[in-house]
Amino acid sequence: MELEFIDWLRERLPPHRLLRLGIGDDAAVLDLAGSPQCAITVDTLTDGVDFVLAQVDPRIVGRKALAANLSDLAAMAARPLAAVVSLVLPKENAFSIAQGLYEGMIPLAEKYDLALAGGDTNAWDGPLAVTVTLLGAVGPRGPLRRGGARPGDKILVTGSLGGSILQRHFTFEPRVAEAMTLSERYDLHAGMDISDGLSLDLSRLAKESGCGAVVDLSAVPISEDAETLARRSPDGPSALEHALGDGEDFELILAVAPQEAERMMAERPIETPLTVIGEFVADKGLWTKGENDSLRPLEPRGWRHG
Amino acid sequence: MELEFIDWLRERLPPHRLLRLGIGDDAAVLDLAGSPQCAITVDTLTDGVDFVLAQVDPRIVGRKALAANLSDLAAMAARPLAAVVSLVLPKENAFSIAQGLYEGMIPLAEKYDLALAGGDTNAWDGPLAVTVTLLGAVGPRGPLRRGGARPGDKILVTGSLGGSILQRHFTFEPRVAEAMTLSERYDLHAGMDISDGLSLDLSRLAKESGCGAVVDLSAVPISEDAETLARRSPDGPSALEHALGDGEDFELILAVAPQEAERMMAERPIETPLTVIGEFVADKGLWTKGENDSLRPLEPRGWRHG
Numbered sequence: 139m140e141l142e143f144i145d146w147l148r149e150r151l152p153p154h155r156l157l158r159l160g161i162g163d164d165a166a167v168l169d170l171a172g173s174p175q176c177a178i179t180v181d182t183l184t185d186g187v188d189f190v191l192a193q194v195d196p197r198i199v200g201r202k203a204l205a206a207n208l209s210d211l212a213a214m215a216a217r218p219l220a221a222v223v224s225l226v227l228p229k230e231n232a233f234s235i236a237q238g239l240y241e242g243m244i245p246l247a248e249k250y251d252l253a254l255a256g257g258d259t260n261a262w263d264g265p266l267a268v269t270v271t272l273l274g275a276v277g278p279r280g281p282l283r284r285g286g287a288r289p290g291d292k293i294l295v296t297g298s299l300g301g302s303i304l305q306r307h308f309t310f311e312p313r314v315a316e317a318m319t320l321s322e323r324y325d326l327h328a329g330m331d332i333s334d335g336l337s338l339d340l341s342r343l344a345k346e347s348g349c350g351a352v353v354d355l356s357a358v359p360i361s362e363d364a365e366t367l368a369r370r371s372p373d374g375p376s377a378l379e380h381a382l383g384d385g386e387d388f389e390l391i392l393a394v395a396p397q398e399a400e401r402m403m404a405e406r407p408i409e410t411p412l413t414v415i416g417e418f419v420a421d422k423g424l425w426t427k428g429e430n431d432s433l434r435p436l437e438p439r440g441w442r443h444g
Numbered sequence: 445m446e447l448e449f450i451d452w453l454r455e456r457l458p459p460h461r462l463l464r465l466g467i468g469d470d471a472a473v474l475d476l477a478g479s480p481q482c483a484i485t486v487d488t489l490t491d492g493v494d495f496v497l498a499q500v501d502p503r504i505v506g507r508k509a510l511a512a513n514l515s516d517l518a519a520m521a522a523r524p525l526a527a528v529v530s531l532v533l534p535k536e537n538a539f540s541i542a543q544g545l546y547e548g549m550i551p552l553a554e555k556y557d558l559a560l561a562g563g564d565t566n567a568w569d570g571p572l573a574v575t576v577t578l579l580g581a582v583g584p585r586g587p588l589r590r591g592g593a594r595p596g597d598k599i600l601v602t603g604s605l606g607g608s609i610l611q612r613h614f615t616f617e618p619r620v621a622e623a624m625t626l627s628e629r630y631d632l633h634a635g636m637d638i639s640d641g642l643s644l645d646l647s648r649l650a651k652e653s654g655c656g657a658v659v660d661l662s663a664v665p666i667s668e669d670a671e672t673l674a675r676r677s678p679d680g681p682s683a684l685e686h687a688l689g690d691g692e693d694f695e696l697i698l699a700v701a702p703q704e705a706e707r708m709m710a711e712r713p714i715e716t717p718l719t720v721i722g723e724f725v726a727d728k729g730l731w732t733k734g735e736n737d738s739l740r741p742l743e744p745r746g747w748r749h750g
Contacts, residue, residue, distance in 0.1 A: 158481065159587060162652065164519035164636055165485035165580070167587050174477035175464065180528040180563045180577055187568055213470035224488040224575045257486045262493055264570040269530045271486055271577035274471070281465060281473050330470055346468065 140259050143236055147256065150240065154253035156220055166255035168220050173275035177216040180272070181207050185265035189308075191228075196235045198308050199268060200242025206333070207272040208250060208312035209388040213331040215282035215321035216274030218314060220253040224269040225260065232261045239268060250314055277321055286328035287347035287393035289420040294399060296410045297389040299336050300380030301363025307386035316408045317390060324402050328393035335440020337382040340391055341424040347393070352425040353416040353436060358382065385441030393418060446565050449542055453562065456546065460559035462526055472561035474526050479581035483522040486578070487513050491571035495614075497534075502541045504614050505574060506548025512639070513578040514556060514618035515694040519637035521588035521627035522580030524620060526559040530575040531566065538567040545574060556620055583627055592634035593653035593699035595726040600705060602716045603695040605642050606686030607669025613692035622714045623696060630708050634699035641746020643688040646697055647730040653699070658731040659722040659742060664688065691747035699724060 148161045159167035170176065183203045185191045191199065204221060211218055223243070227235055236259060247254045252272070296313055313331070320326060328347055332339045336358070344351040355378060364380035375383070394402060399414060406412070419425070421433060428434040454467045465473035476482065489509045491497045497505065510527060517524055529549070533541055542565060553560045558578070602619055619637070626632060634653055638645045642664070650657040661684060670686035681689070700708060705720060712718070725731070727739060734740040 159589070163587070163590050164516045165483040165522065165587070167520070167582055168482045168484055169480065170476050170482050171480035174475065176474045176476050177471040178474055178526070178528055178561060178577075178579075179471035180530045180575070182530045182532050182564055182566055182573075182575065184532055184566060184568045184570065186570075187566065210470045214473070216471065220484070222484055222486040222577060224486045224577075226488050226490055226573050255484060258488055258575075260488055260490060260493065262490050262571075264490065264492075264573070265568075267488075267532050267570070267573050269486070269488065269564075269575040271484075271528060271530075273484075276473055281469070281471070283465070284469050 143233055143259055146237065147240065151254050151256065152244065152248060157253040157255055161256035166222065168253065168255065173219060175276040177211055177214045177274040177276055177281060178271065179207055179210040180269060181210065182267055182269040184267045191266050196238025197242030200239035201246055202308050203268040203270045204243045204246050205310060205312050207270045208314050209331045209333065211272055211274040212313040212317040212390065213282065213329060214274065214276065215317045215329065216276050217318060218250045218252040219273045219275055220255050221247065221270055221272045222255050223257040226267040227261045228266055229261045229263065235266065277318065279321055282317065282321055282326055282329040284328055284330050284343045284346040287343060287349055287418045288327060289349050289418050290396060291327050291393040291418045292396055292399035292414050293340065293351055293416040293418065294392040294394055295359065295389055295413055295415055298359040298361035298411065299364065299387045299389060300361050300377065300384045301367045302384060302386045304363040304366065306363060310388045312388060313390045313410065316410050319408055323407055324394065325398050326392055326394055330391055332387040332389050332391060334385045335383045337424060337436060338438045338440030341438035343391055344418060344424065350419045350421045350423045350425060351416060352419050352427060352433060355426050357413060357415045359411060359413045383439035449539055449565055452543065453546065457560050457562065458550065458554060463559040463561055467562035472528065474559065474561065479525060481582040483517055483520045483580040483582055483587060484577065485513055485516040486575060487516065488573055488575040490573045497572050502544025503548030506545035507552055508614050509574040509576045510549045510552050511616060511618050513576045514620050515637045515639065517578055517580040518619040518623040518696065519588065519635060520580065521623045521635065522582050523624060524556045524558040525579045525581055526561050527553065527576055527578045528561050529563040532573040533567045534572055535567045535569065541572065583624065585627055588623065588627055588632055588635040590634055590636050590649045590652040593649060593655055593724045594633060595655050595724050596702060597633050597699040597724045598702055598705035598720050599646065599657055599722045599724065600698040600700055601665065601695055601719055601721055604665040604667035604717065605670065605693045605695060606667050606683065606690045607673045608690060608692045610669040610672065612669060616694045618694060619696045619716065622716050625714055629713055630700065631704050632698055632700055636697055638693040638695050638697060640691045641689045643730060643742060644744045644746030647744035649697055650724060650730065656725045656727045656729045656731060657722060658725050658733060658739060661732050663719060663721045665717060665719045689745035
């Protein structure tokens with residue numbers, strides 16, 4: 139089906155000013171003259187892990203595959219430029235699955251003004267795997283890294299957390315615009331996106347920065363989904379535990395100096411909620427505060443791949 | 445195993461001047477200031493289609509995954525810059541398979557002076573899939589496209605063809621250096637790499653150029669592997685049929701004006717053999733010459749994906 143699909147895709151993919159040569163040759167050609175520093179990220183979503191193809195429209199899967207990569211660019215405060223896509227399709231219904239995947243990606247690509255430059259398409263006896271590689275332009279302040287948090291910095295998060303499994307892991311909006319706005323207007327010391335769970339990802343950011351992090355548990359913004367999950371299973375994790383440990387929130391964790399954080403919280407430069415949930419400290423590890431402000435260890439929990 | 449593997453990979457991957465930020469953050473950062481026009485290509489190799497993991501060292505698979513992408517860049521006459529890799533690993537032996545794959549890629553990356561910028565690693569219940577995305581710098585003459593052949597142009601191929609299944613589909617040398625040298629020194633009208641078989645790929649190049657191609661069957665360079673396969677199965681395809689229809693030669697097809705082709709053949713600018721195997725004509729389709737130089741249709745044969 140590959141040639142037939144390529145013919146369809148050539149007609150279907152929107153043109154883009156960065157795309158000097160699109161589908162149909164041995165490679166696409168991009169005009170990157172305006173973007174000397176590029177962030178590049180790749181992510182594969184697989185059937186049975188990131189979605190269950192038997193239960194979901196391929197368009198939803200395609201959207202998620204691109205959105206998850208966009209979240210990685212947001213985590214670098216980079217502006218999306220172009221994506222290539224490699225599909226490994228089950229042989230049954232390969233054509234219509236491939237079409238659906240692209241139909242799910244195209245609206246998001248247009249929204250974030252990125253060039254879909256085509257890619258590779260294969261069919262096999264295995265399950266569906268969708269790989270998106272995304273290029274983004276690093277902003278004038280350089281990439282937003284994980285390793286720049288300093289003791290005393292405030293920990294901020296966007297949005298509310300936990301329970302994304304209910305629906306939001308498919309429908310989330312990657313925080314691309316938020317990251318670019320915040321990075322342009324404020325001095326962000328460090329940042330990443332929450333893909334594996336707040337506590338696990340925060341512990342990684344702190345480790346990369348060579349410091350620790352103290353979470354004020356009463357400040358963690360808990361999503362309605364997390365509350366719903368907790369209500370449904372009274373013996374299971376609490377809503378807070380969902381917020382701390384569930385994966386695929388695709389919100390941002392930021393490290394910002396106290397005065398800068400105060401300014402940010404006063405100015406509210408983005409519509410998405412911003413919450414201060416604690417601060418970075420010299421003591422390595424992940425902590426909460428116990429009696430008399432003593433540090434108590436907080437176990438990092440979340441989704442560990444493979 | 446992901447974090448443990450990332451730690452290993454951070455130590456193992458060689459540094460590179462283009463790699464401003466390597467493994468360990470949400471994305472890598474590349475310095476593309478010197479390459480305003482970039483070719484980008486992605487290719488996924490899958491167990492059971494492009495290799496059989498039970499029968500081959502993962503290092504061989506890793507090398508092939510990168511080499512096949514390098515061949516796509518060669519087909520555009522682009523200079524390799526950087527690659528990202530996404531692995532979908534079977535759960536059993538995931539760590540050692542992943543290490544082997546990278547150990548196979550690293551020497552080739554060093555040979556072609558490209559930055560291995562890391563990527564994504566997942567494990568699942570399915571078979572191995574290896575996706576490489578490669579960026580290359582387009583040369584001063586622009587990308588070598590498929591669509592530029594003109595009636596009267598000579599058809600040239602590098603190397604010898606057929607029977608790559610014996611071994612060469614793993615050990616081939618992508619024609620990166622050859623393509624860059626030829627593209628710098630000669631006016632190439634069109635080019636592509638032979639991944640699906642000479643006759644099929646040549647028919648695609650001709651179609652994309654809006655013309656036809658006449659192959660002089662007596663001139664096609666037949667590999668020793670093709671001869672071996674033909675000898676082993678006297679009732680099967682002839683050596684010439686192998687050369688015309690076998691996939692994964694990863695040699696180049698070029699379209700060059702007659703005088704330029706003559707100059708090239710006289711100067712022999714590359715060590716790899718170059719052979720004129722026919723010419724492009726106005727009559728669309730793929731042809732050989734019959735009696736009295738009349739055109740006889742030649743059936744395009746080769747590997748058709750999925």
